[in-house]
Amino acid sequence: MYLDIASDGLDLRQPENTRDLYASYYERLGPEQIQKVLVDNDAGELSEDRQHVMIPVAALRRLAAGKVPEGWDAEFDAMIEKARERGWLNEAGDAVQAHLERER
Known part of the structure; x- marks a missing residue:
């Protein structure tokens, strides 16, 4: 999944890909x-290094609502747990780090 950021808003693309x-x-x-x-x-904030976005877990769930298949919640929870193990969650554990890329 990826957060597609545009000047007029944002969208969560491929939310089924956890x-x-x-x-x-x-x-x-x-x-x-x-x-x-x-x-x-x-939907979060840009990191100080400007190379990452800290996205609230709740925002990802909100943006994925109605776009994902049954069973997605368990897969999403597993993704967040892997992020926790790798140190990609904030201290509170309610936002996950995502690399920011400029598409060409």
Whole structure:
């Protein structure tokens, strides 16, 4: 799954794929614009290094609602547990780190 960030909002693409998580954008968005879209959509924040997005687990669930097959919750929980084991969750454990990529 990936968080598709655009100047007019965002969408969760391929939410059924719980083996991969990243954030991407196509447009020429600067860090301030990316941060604004994330905050305006209650979908996290840009990391200090500007190479990652911390996405609330609740936001991923919200954005995936109605787009995923039965049984997805268990697969999603397993993905979050793997992220926890690898140190990719924030200290509170309620947001997961996703690499930010500019698509060409």
